[in-house]
Every structure is written in structure tokens, then in C-alpha cells.
Amino acid sequence: MLDRSGNPSAPLPPEGAEADSGASAVMARARWLMVISALTTAVALAAVLGVIGYRIFHAGRSAAPPGAVASAIVTLPKGAHVISTSTAGDRIVVTIDIAGSTEIRTFDANTLQQTGRLRFATEP
Secondary structure (H helix, E strand, O other): OEOOOOOEOOOOOOOOOOOOHHHHHHHHHHHHHHHHHHHHHHHHHHHHHHHHHHHHHOOOOOOOOOOOOOOOOOOOOOOOEEEEEEEEOOEEEEEEEEOOEEEEEEEEOOOOOEEEEEEOOOOO
């Protein structure tokens, strides 16, 4: 039997005949691998969308409510002087001179709570 291009073709199996069991096993395995791949892709996509949604809905929650005014009093040791102040992201950085040694203190800009202290000393 010849196909449309004139090349010989394999004869068609008679209707009702079962396909080769090896070929059907390969096709079943390929289908199973496609299902696993599709499920893995769906789970990964759901995870990415979940993270994006979480970040969108929880953005800005750490900020103080509108109209709220934070105030605080920070006590310094006697004779200490503030050398400089600056901001770094959501932190306030204060450089202090205490009796000739330098100290840096950081505060949260929203709550004005102290978050860190860095002291500098000379080696003996």
C-alpha cells in the first residue's frame, strides 16, 4: 500500500485489534508523567501567587496609623553630646560623643524604640 507521497506505508491493523502492549505502556507512562508535570507546575504557580498576595495584603502594616504621633524622651549620660542624626530606611541613627568616645544608637522610626547600640573604643 502506498501513502499520498507514493512511499510504501505500513498496513493498518484491522479494526478491533489491540495495539502493541509495549506501545500502550509507553503511552500510559507518558500520560502519567504529563499529569505529574502539570500538577507540579500548578503547585509552583499557586505558591508564587500566594507569596505575592501575602506581600500585597500585608504591606505597610508595620507603619503607625495615620494621624498618630510618636514621642519619646531619650536620656543621655551626663556630658554626652549629639554629634549627628540621620535616617537609614525605617531607622533613625544618632551619633553621640560620650566623654571622648563615640557611640551610635539606632531607633525604629515608627515606634521610636531603641534597636541597637554600637560603641567604639581604642585598643590598649
